[in-house]
Amino acid sequence: MLGQGFVSAAAIAASILFILSLGGLSNQEKAKRAVWYGIVGMAIAVLFTAFGPGIGSYWIMIPMVLIGSVIGWNIAKRVAMTEMPQLVAALHSFVGLAAVFVAWSADLERTRVASALLAGEATDRFSAFAALLVTKTPAELTFLQVEIVFAIFIGAVTFTGSVIAYGKLAGKVDGKSRQLPGGHMLNAAAAVLSLVMAIAYLNGAGFWSLLVLAALAFFIGYHLIMGIGGADMPVVVSMLNSYSGWAAAAIGFTLSNDLLIVTGALVGSSGAILSYIMCKAMNRNFVSVILGGFGGGAKGESAEIEGEQVAIDAGGVAAALNDAESVIIVPGYGMAVAQAQNSVRELTRKLRDAGKNVRFAIHPVAGRLPGHMNVLLAEAKVPYDIVMEMDEINDDFPNTDVVIVIGSNDIVNPAAQEDPNSPIAGMPVLEVWNAKQVFVSKRGQGTGYSGIENPLFFKENTRMFYGDAKSSIDSLVPLID
Template identity: 40%
Template structure:
């Protein structure tokens, strides 16, 4: 019976991998999510037939947990708007890490059933999963603006190191003294605290990378628990998530021209003096009607979206504006920076939701060379990813990060709610260039006025 269950687990894991593979393309992502969901549903159903599970109380607990999880997932999935999806992902990822930590607790309490190797894997799963849990909660709080973006304690890295070493010592004691279960309380308490102190000094601009890292950690924790439980589905799913999350973390760090270690262990100081590029310019506002004329009589317009577009929920109006411009013979493209928004692919998802064709979305490498022969660039809600200081000012905290070369365009229009700084707190020298004009106001309202103005031309 057990061999049959493991074989079915293998099938469900294969279905999950097929679903994940289809998620790699926007055209098949929706279908891939459905396939992956079917695979996970199959794994849940087959678990009821496991010989290790017996007794009415166990089945009742499982049914109640599934019912609660299904309701919460369905309700939040329908209630949460697309703008809050990064926070939701951070929170759900944290739940995965917490689940891995909880599984490790049960395994360690049943130490008499574990070999030394299985106990070691359980300890590793507990360490990684618990840190991912509390760290992801902090990431959620930051993205939701529930806490200060950067909190740096005195001797912060030393505190992290003390917490890590202390946790490892307690983990080793639990490994060699399995009956000392009273050590589990300080063990998990230190890990939860480490996840918090590890995350609070990291700035908002780096938060997508941190979320990706925690996702990889959760996958590894699940994989370790899978080895300890001899569950092929957990082993395969955890390994796939851990590997893909690690690769994504590295790719995102590369997109910012940074190493993962520099992002995690050399965060921006809360008192870092920001560098402003002195180009002798000033912020120059423009009326919506004049901006509409500028775009309508351009040969090519490139639209650069950022998190501000998500906040204003202006993606539908942006696509309407693009369609109006195309009707007047203007070539319109969308430039997507790899770390625009609060998570990988955030802008792609929002624009796809609005109906923007995939062939109009271009990443940094594909479109950067086109800015120099573009008549007008419209920047909506983007800030740090178009800041020329990343290339011109070595003292700038974002120096070295690849940017969209918006400043090379003939004309630049920037839609912005106010004159504040970006999420990383760095002044943007793009806004004071001679060829830049500012459109102040709510993104959706401003774009709607641009649409009406273009229609009237």
Template identity: 45%
Template sequence: MNWLPTLIKACYFLAALLFILGLKRMSSPRTARGGIVWAGIGMLLAVLATFALPGLEHRGLILAAVLIGVVAAWWSGRRVAMTAMPQMVALYNGMGGGAAAAIGAVELIGYAGAAVTLLDGDRFTASGGGPALAPLALAVLGALIGAVSFSGSLIAFAKLQGWLDRRFVFPGQRVVNLLVLAAALVLGGMLVAGRLQLPLIVVFFVLALVFGLLMTLPIGGADMPVVISLYNAFTGLAVAFEGFVLQNEAMIIAGTVVGAAGTLLTQLMARAMNRSLGNVLFGSFGAAAGATAQEIAGSQKPIEAADAAVMMAYAERVVIVPGYGMAVAQAQHKVWELAQILIARGVKVKFAIHPVAGRMPGHMNVLLAEAGVPYDLIADMEDINPEFPATDVALVIGANDVVNPMAKTDPASPIYGMPILDVASAKNVIVIKRGKGTGFAGIENALFYADNTRMLYGDAQGAVAALVAAIKALDA
């Protein structure tokens, strides 16, 4: 069966091609669903090819693990609410990093046994550096990054799930973090140098896991979209490094693609907040509720659903700005019903999306796509901002920090300099909000006190339903 290795490599190549094409299709809402299917087919092909590897042991255990994972993923995927999708992504991403770290652990323990036989039959010795140096270094690096991604993603999951406070800080935290990271790097260097004792390996992994925890605990909840994207990049890089160790082409290409995409997305998310990645990881965004140097004048002015409905029904242009409040109430279908009623009356309706609205990149886009909102009605921040001055009514549904004008006017505000949706420049603003509290970043919003803003208090689902009923009543 000399043809088998060639067939396996061909399958890996085809799987990698499907990964890349699938990711490309995911870049557009119109083709994203097909892209996911393509990538899934590629993963299935890679798994089947792996089972055909010569010399592969414990196929029964591997198959059992795959089946358990498939059942768990299917069950959780069917049951998880759209509002919980960000923490689900964080959890699954952490599992990927943990798997890469586990591969690194197995490889390091194997090296500690004095010799490792790679899948293609090459031999490497664990003593004296030489040929073993490159795979050993990659195994250590992949294990370190994967472990950090695993523990950090678990903390991100716990924060998004509401199990942990948004931030956890203590005096000298940065120094402690640097010391833990330095210790992990020193131990990693010792492992690469050939000191492959089991106690050193264990301590190395413990330090890597602890660093992931310490790095994520102080980060404010409003930064979670960037953190999730960053750990996604970490997981991809860890998988790629371990792919080099195992000489598995599918892992190398898939990990590299995921790592590159995650890195680019992280940069885009940070740029959308006008902050550096270092500021996200070590800054104080969301540290102090209401932190501002400017006094906010005026008061929040409530409005009844019937009055808000009249404003929107007789407007020429309406822009709807969805936020996490819409996701919590699962009101996306009712919001689209409202938009359809307005469109039927001749109102020009658009949806405005901020890049970091919600709890993960693209959160609002996913919700609107689920409700069936046409893609040509959804506008990005750069495209919609010039249209706000000509907008008769801007309807903000559960969004807070991404429409806060303090980002432009208050240099002392933690979000100062962050690009926002220029909702405040609309002729009239209606904000649907459950109460008078601050947003996820813990910062007071000057928009709610503006002269052209009215507050429609209540759950997004109920408030939008009331608007729909009131507009329908106008034609009764």
């Protein structure tokens, strides 16, 4: 058993490591070291909390930690990089559900302690949390109840919202915006009823009020995320990350755990900031995205697309690449699905060896997760200095000979600028159509994840390079000289 002084010192050390971890993740070159900061910080946090004062029941705690560690290790080893977004969403759901369970347990313990004190029972056999409750003033106990309410509401919304996000990212749930009849009014009604349940609980209603509150919050999480369209899913994942952090912080207050408060606040604030940055990059309204305002259809009839999609074979693409001096590659989720990042790396190597100026253009919401494409390219050991953000490279397209779009759709859609009635009108996109030639590697003629048609595919300087992205890129490599 460790003293409180050791636990407090460990909490400070872990908090510093978490801050260093978040700071390092903003830079690709420092990301691996930043991840290790987070791993070490979490190990310190778990170890010193588990062996801190007032903690017991090791006979059940240690086996559960070992079981969870083995499960986590196996999942991490088996999950492919292409499945990372849905894994992140699934992990968010665990945090939310844990917050709900801990809050329920805290209320049951609060009730048990109150009954024991009224009956005059001895308090020396109370748990650490129960002993803490005995020392609280009536005002502090009321504040504890407020914390329980927040933890249940935020945790329940996070749980079902993350489950639906997982389903959409994994293709198990339709990626389009879907809401029950009544739309936002149902969400508003559920929110009002949640407030009523919270007030009832704070005024003496029993445990049943917390169960109803959780059920209402479960519905809100489900309905909110179902109402958000596929093109906004990267923002949703980031937003749910923020929610899970605030749920953890609320539980930290409930358990009087300073480290959990700090960690939850770091996750919650960083997730919220990232969501805001991404919405700004997409020219979306943050509140509108959260409430499912995007993806439900355009304001009017979208412009008709004229022309036809013209296909090209590997020989034609390779000839254009051999003649080109500058090449920009735009990766999207199609590259992730086909696991083509290593093939792209090899093509990049061949082109650079041939003296071509090759760069990558990364849209802020490419893929299904913030930084998804950066992670895949880093895994394939593509040099960091040729991976450019949208703002850095958009002005270069007019001076580019060839652009290769690999599995991207919405982030290269000119309708965002040309069609005011498009559902993505006003969203900043990579202006690839300004290049001399554009080749789009795509499986078929279908629309993107958000279901929006792309006029780029019909432009005169665009050719469709149909097929699996990995096979298509592999077929180009031997033809580059």
